[in-house]
Amino acid sequence: MQLPGLVDLTPLGQGGFATVYRARQVQLDREVAVKIDNRVLQTERDRRRFLREAHAAARLSGHPHVVSVHDANFTPQGTPYLVMELCTGGSLSDLARREGPLPADRVRKLGVQLADALAAAHAEGVLHRDIKPGNILLDRYGTAKLADFGLAALLDAEGSSTVTRDALSPSYAPPEAFAMAQPSAAADVYSLAATLYDLLAGKPPRPVPWPIESFDHLGVVLRSPVPPVAGVPADLHAVLVRALDPEATSRTASAARLRDELDAASSTPQVQYGGPPPPPGPPYQPGPRVPQNHPGAPYQSVPRNHPGNQSHPGLPNQQGVPNQPQVPNQPHHSGPQYQSGPPPQYVTQAPRRRNPALVAGAALLVVALAVGTWLVVRHNNNGKKNAANSTTSAGTTTKAADKTPPPRLKECATGMCIAEPTCYHGINSTGGQASTARRAGDCSIEHYWEAFSGGWLSGAIPKVDSDDLAKAPEVVGICTAAAMKANTRPNVDTSTWTITAVGFADGDRNYFHCLASEPDAGEVTTSAFGS
Incomplete structure (x- = not known):
């Protein structure tokens, strides 16, 4: 394959959607990584979005824990590619396979670094959308770096963000992603927390069987409790559980908050799970589930002078979850258990006869009260308006x-x-x-x-x-x-x-x-x- 300014392309690895090559950048005589996606972007809109997000990702390149993006373009076949910093230390997934679960303090420090990188990305308006151990690379000095910023736009191209096309990394994706919600910073927070938990436990917090058996089963899995990991400090475990809340509105508020909470967590376990029990205290409870059809759900509007001015069905509500389709609302594990039984019986009573004179008197009283209230309110409003006009004409400073x-x-x-x-x-x-x-x-x-x-x-x-x-x-x-x-x-x-x-x-x-x-x-x- 021939790409402008690049020679000696040698395959390094291949995933479901892309192949990564080692190459030499001729102009600067340095080795780089080239990630070539195998999806052809058919529309000009998708091509512009890819380049725009790649440009935004390039602005993150100064962060010590983000893989630098050097260039972005399209192959002669129309597939997009990124030219990136070459990280020769493999991924955190490779590291975990070699060494097994990592020590709690090492994972905590990694979490602080990666959450800081994620906070920087979110401040720039850039989402990652696919954080997992395989997308965190180690450079030749062992520094962990978030990779694949700039590829988020590809997850929407040609409908490839649908669950059926495996665009998700199921065990690291938040519950709202399975309901096809708009991507959000809260989803990235969940995925990073799931990644850190995996590094501690050797498995994700809520392993999702793939392909899923049914949406009922998926709902149970996504709301299951996060089991503690032996040897992990209780406060570090609590930090991760908050970031893994199945409800986006109850989750750790931001990547910056997750970074600060990880930084403040204990370096060594005060209490070993499996050893002496911790002191009693209230268990962590996820926040209440907000109904997806609540009256305050927004609607979509589009600019009158933009192309594609049309309605957009299935848009997310204020929690970022679209109205349809939905993951079935499963009972939470920590909630009360209900027993099924026969439906309740309702008893009706015959209407009571009312005295016509009393009804008429009550109606007149209501009318009189309404008229009186209207006169009082009108008088007060006029007084307020006159006072406001007087104040303004006197030159007093107004709220405006x-x-x-x-x-x-x-x-x-x-x-x-x-x-x-x-x-x-x-x-x-x-x-x-x-x-x-x-x-x-x-x-x-x-x-x-x-x-x-x-x-x-x-x-x-x-x-x-x-x-x-x-x-x-x-x-x-x-x-x-x-x-x-x-x-x-x-x-x-x-x-x-x-x-x-x-x-x-x-x-x-x-x-x-x-x-x-x-x-x-x-x-x-x-x-x-x-x-």
Whole structure:
């Protein structure tokens, strides 16, 4: 095989979807690893997503525990490939096969390093999506490094993220992945914790039989308790159990939190499992399961001026789990046991006759109370409005003039900057109404628009579309190309991006976010703005 700038390609290993080669990079005369995927990306959208995620992965290359990405491209046959740092020490999977379960303190230190790398990736809006011992490599100095960042986009190409095509690593994937939920940072946290547990125990925390027998059986497996490992400190075990909670909303909140908890865990066991019992205490309980059809489940919106403007069935709810299909809701192992029996019997009573005079009197009383309440409320509201007008005319500072930044913004050299990556699925515009936008849970979820600046509105949100709002007098000087460039991450080019604005309510005040999107890029899973 011939690839530009690479010679002496020699196969190192082959997996289900890719082959890894050792090669020499001619220009720099160094050995590299080349991972060539065997899936042809048929659409231009998938090709752009792969290159975009590879570029984002390259920004992580300075982290000591991430395999550096040197280049990304496509073979003449149309299959994507990455040129990466060559790690000659094999993987953690290889190490575990040679040495067996690793000592608790070694695993704890590895966990701190890898969780820090994962936190750095999530801060850049990059997900891994397939963390397992085989995807953590050792360089020639024995340093552990997360590999395969940049390949996440391939898991969505041509529907290959479906369970039936084995895109998952079942025993390291969180329960929501089997329900085809949108990938999330919480899923990466679960997979890293499962990997660390495997290194301690010599097997995953919840080994999934593959192929699965039934979804009923899968539900039982995914909610089974995580058994303790002999010789592992109780607090280290508890850290991993929290990160392995089957409910994403109850799981350890972030990779950074997991890193800090691992760092604070004991280096040596205070209590040996299988020895003297630990002091009594309340057992760890996973958080409550949130119904997937709760009333607050969001809907999907798409921008009016983007291609592919269509509905998207099966989108995730606020927990990142789509409405269909679902893993059956199995009883939790620590919950009470219920006995089946005959259905309950319900007894009905004949309606009681009511005195017509009493009914009429009660109705009149209700009407009188309602009218009285309406008059009182109207009087109070008018009084409040008059007081507010009086205060404003007297020159008193109003909340709208408050210097506190609007939600998700902070003060910076250009005025207001986005304080953290903030992304939106799409913009809804209806004639005669203000445009609206639904915020993505985080920027690693597919989205069209990203916020880079914003500010307070002096009054109500204008009933205009987003482009007209961006031209409003108090908005046009803030949502500018100069402000966007000043807030763009290093090595990201946003010079051709489209700018618009959307207004939002915050209690009795209103504000706007300046939004930007790369033309013709479609949905993305990275973030160009925010610290």
